[in-house]
Amino acid sequence: xxxxxxxxxxxxxxxxxxxxxxxxxxxxxxxxxxxxxxxxxxxxxxxxxxxxxxxxxxxxxxxxxxxxxxxxxxxxxxxxxxxxxxxxxxxxxxxxxxxxxxxxxxx
Amino acid sequence: xxxxxxxxxxxxxxxxxxxxxxxxxxxxxxxxxxxxxxxxxxxxxxxxxxxxxxxxxxxxxxxxxxxxxxxxxxxxxxxxxxxxxxxxxxxxxxxxxxxxxxxxxxxxxxxxxxxxxxxxxxxxxxx
Numbered sequence: 001x002x003x004x005x006x007x008x009x010x011x012x013x014x015x016x017x018x019x020x021x022x023x024x025x026x027x028x029x030x031x032x033x034x035x036x037x038x039x040x041x042x043x044x045x046x047x048x049x050x051x052x053x054x055x056x057x058x059x060x061x062x063x064x065x066x067x068x069x070x071x072x073x074x075x076x077x078x079x080x081x082x083x084x085x086x087x088x089x090x091x092x093x094x095x096x097x098x099x100x101x102x103x104x105x106x107x
Numbered sequence: 108x109x110x111x112x113x114x115x116x117x118x119x120x121x122x123x124x125x126x127x128x129x130x131x132x133x134x135x136x137x138x139x140x141x142x143x144x145x146x147x148x149x150x151x152x153x154x155x156x157x158x159x160x161x162x163x164x165x166x167x168x169x170x171x172x173x174x175x176x177x178x179x180x181x182x183x184x185x186x187x188x189x190x191x192x193x194x195x196x197x198x199x200x201x202x203x204x205x206x207x208x209x210x211x212x213x214x215x216x217x218x219x220x221x222x223x224x225x226x227x228x229x230x231x232x233x234x
Contacts, residue, residue: 001171034210034220036152043227044144044152049210049220056222087152091212091219094168096142096154 004099012107019075023088031067109133116228129205136186140208145201163216202227
């Protein structure tokens with residue numbers, strides 16, 4: 001099973017700043033990596049699929065990079081509504097795993 | 108509006124069974140594979156399993172933690188996906204989300220990303 005390790009566990013930033021979230025895979029996953037945002041009491045929301053493609057309705061300030069084993073989600077200029085938990089997710093041979101999450105909090 | 112609504116959660120004793128339902132609306136249900144993802148209280152996300160669309164044979168795949176105990180099925184005529192959970196354990200306690208597999212491997216139908224999520228239904232396994 002491929003393990004995804006997200007860093008940092010918690011990221012404290014202010015609105016307007018740039019956020020960089022990391023997701024490292026224990027093996028190469030090509031470009032089969034997605035990012036989700038989850039706010040308290042809500043279901044996750046798909047942000048990025050195939051490492052760098054924004055999902056429908058996702059603002060341009062969200063971008064993703066890969067492929068391989070090291071992936072990054074970048075939020076270019078944080079808005080108040082961006083403070084949430086972010087998960088990466090990969091699919092490999094008949095298995096799907098998620099990272100443990102990065103909590104993005106207001107500084 | 109594209110929507111998924113889960114139902115059937117609740118409190119159940121260890122070793123018992125429970126069936127969750129996921130009712131879809133706003134899209135052609137039969138065209139999509141559907142997955143279940145769960146989240147234990149205060150924890151991260153865990154994929155449970157999925158069912159392919161009929162175009163890919165309607166077959167299923169499961170996470171190792173639930174294989175042999177959980178079964179996913181679908182009724183395309185009613186736009187409903189089901190998660191039958193047997194031999195429940197306390198570690199199955201979680202919010203269970205139904206998802207649409209909007210992005211998938213064209214050759215195998217295996218999901219790559221989940222583009223629509225339901226609001227979730229809580230399952231508590233406790234004596």
